[in-house]
Amino acid sequence: MAEITRMQFLRGDLKGDKIPFRPPWAIPEQYFVDFCTRCDQCIEACFDELIIRGRGGYPQMDFNRGGCDFCEDCLNVCDAGALKKLPLSGDLPANNNNSNNREALSESADEARSESFLPPWHIKASIDLNNCLSMNATICRSCGESCDDEAIKFNLKLGGIAEPVLNTETCTGCGACLSVCPVQAVKLNNVSINKAVA
Template sequence: MDASKRRFFSAGLSVPGARPPWAVAESLFSERCDRCDACIRACGPGILKAGSGGFPVIDFSTTGCTLCGDCVQACTRGALLGDDAGEPFIWRAHIDPACLTQRGVECRLCAERCEADAIRFRPRLGGIARPELDTDRCNGCGQCIATCPVDAITTQSKKEAA
């Protein structure tokens, strides 16, 4: 499926189980979240939206998560636990073969936006440098997803990314 169709069918989310950062397990999340929209209103970057059933989901179509924790502070029901609970997201970035560098086009936008330095470009003899993703450094923030001009960056679970 091409990137434009994938984006249409996923409503721009690109994230499996697209819950806010530091969300509890899905079964607990749906019990604890009362869909009050406090986390959505608190989200400075505006990436949290009301999704299916009114539950908050992430939309990385314009920007990524700054991991500021404002959504966690706004949640009074324990659906979001904060950075004391571990990693903010259960996914990692994944660079698809649709990446412009695979077509011989110089592009490094994803690495420029990656504050975790999880994406690096190493020079290649006789060709364009291609991205290398360090999944141990990736925090799943989605900055790279938002900036990719060809939607070549998606997410996958940490287990798949390892």
């Protein structure tokens, strides 16, 4: 049996296939559990109450409560460095078993001189067209109307069908379209790890 990492154990994820959605600007998952002190500051800072205590006491997003507006309030209260803007360029340390890595990760953020940072996360929405009401000739534009970034357009087709088309380039993964879908046809995916998230 493959070795179970501490993070997997804390997540109750013995197979290693469940990665929770962390708050925006969370450092890579392999460091997150090490840096996060479970102080709850980010949870308390989120006015929209989008961050909850997940398994092991670590914070994770609950998009059933709404979408993130990237206000940075959670980022700004995280003194532990678990939520941190990291520069676009620069190598991350290879693992977290070395105290030098903590220093290196910290330095890579502090030395960011430009405005070029990694995005707050790598989440993208997707729509299950089999379940979508609009694809079944029922008028619904809920997801599109909730998207401030206009990442969802509807293509009119024969038979009164309007197919939702999601532009993954403009989708910020804010999650605003998730809770408004009456039939749970919208999913969020962590594209950087290419795995659906529980």
